[in-house]
Amino acid sequence: MSLDFYYWPTPNGWKVAILLEELGLPYKTIPINIGKGDQFTPEFLAISPNNRMPAIIDHDVAAEVPGEPISVFESGAIMIYLAEKTGRFMPADPLGRKETLEWLFWQTGNQGPMAGQLSHFVNYAQGEHTYSHERYAGEYDRCLGVLERRLGDREFILGPDYSIADMICWPWVLIAKPLGASLDAFPNVSRWRQTIKARPAVQRGVDLGKEFRRAAPPTDEERKVLFGQTSKSVGEQAG
Ligand SMILES: N[C@@H](CCC(=O)N[C@@H](CS)C(=O)NCC(=O)O)C(=O)O
Structure with a gap:
């Protein structure tokens, strides 16, 4: 399986980081710096229309189902997708x-x-x-x-x-x-x-990208990016 993982180290990002570590799947982490506005680029919005991370792209699908790689947004949907695809961490009945x-x-x-x-x-x-x-x-x-x-x-x-x-x-x-x-x-x-x-995979998931974790309150610039979003402001940044 070849996966791109769009991620920033927050509780919502950790959910999927933990699952990927538990599954032992190889994945490439693509940092989405939400304080800088990476979530508003047209490329990211094409994957995650709600301008939120986490999101994934599964490149293997093309091999199984002819067509484009599959993108998945929303942590719950990503987790069901990966659990069902691997047959792990979710009952089948x-x-x-x-x-x-x-x-x-x-x-x-x-x-x-x-x-x-x-x-x-x-x-x-x-x-x-x-x-x-x-x-x-x-x-x-x-x-x-x-x-x-x-x-x-x-x-x-x-x-x-x-x-x-x-x-x-x-x-x-x-x-x-x-x-x-x-x-x-x-x-x-x-x-x-x-x-x-106490699970090692959980620890690895929470540690993913810990160097990006916020050490200080957000700057005024980050506040502007993160807070007060409207359809207009997101639309303007999305281009
Ligand atoms: N319901 C979403 C929530 C994701 C979410 O809120 N992500 C935050 C970080 S924890 C985000 O990407 N924020 C970017 C922003 O506020 O523009 C999920 O479960 O995936």
Whole structure:
């Protein structure tokens, strides 16, 4: 398999980095510097129309299915694509597949956006935003509660087997503390977080591109790129 991985070291990028490392697939990392605006180039938008990373291009498809290489955007879609293509980290039976999809949709529709907005108010928003901050802190906490109940009688999200459902939910739990949340009230989540953290492939995934990680608050230039995006501003940059 020959894969290009469009990536920047953030929790959403780690999800796919972890899966690629777990699968042991060779891949070429293409950094998408989201503070510089790489996500708005016409080339990247052709792969990822929502101007967000992660995304992948699978060059092997041409060999199997005649035609162009296949691009995939949205972390959940990428993970299903790779799990189904390799037959790993996802149950093949219809009910197991259904449960995997439930947790992938839950992550990308609930935990991810709520944690992402919480991160915005913890790390980036300037000035006082008590209502918004509390709203997202509450939602992040609620999502931790959802995982806590799910993991009450299961080692992993789907049961005894580690899967893409764990890989997609884990990165936003990894950074609970920097988001201002304690895991003290969530013993099952804490246990699960530690078990997954101890996996060498997970460590390699989280370390991918760590030299690009932000050491300081964003500059004014980066703020302009990242925040206040509209259809017009993205359209203008996309050319
Ligand atoms: N729902 C998307 C979320 C991806 C996402 O939000 N990526 C962020 C980095 S964590 C990004 O690319 N941001 C670029 C921007 O805000 O312009 C997924 O799960 O893939």
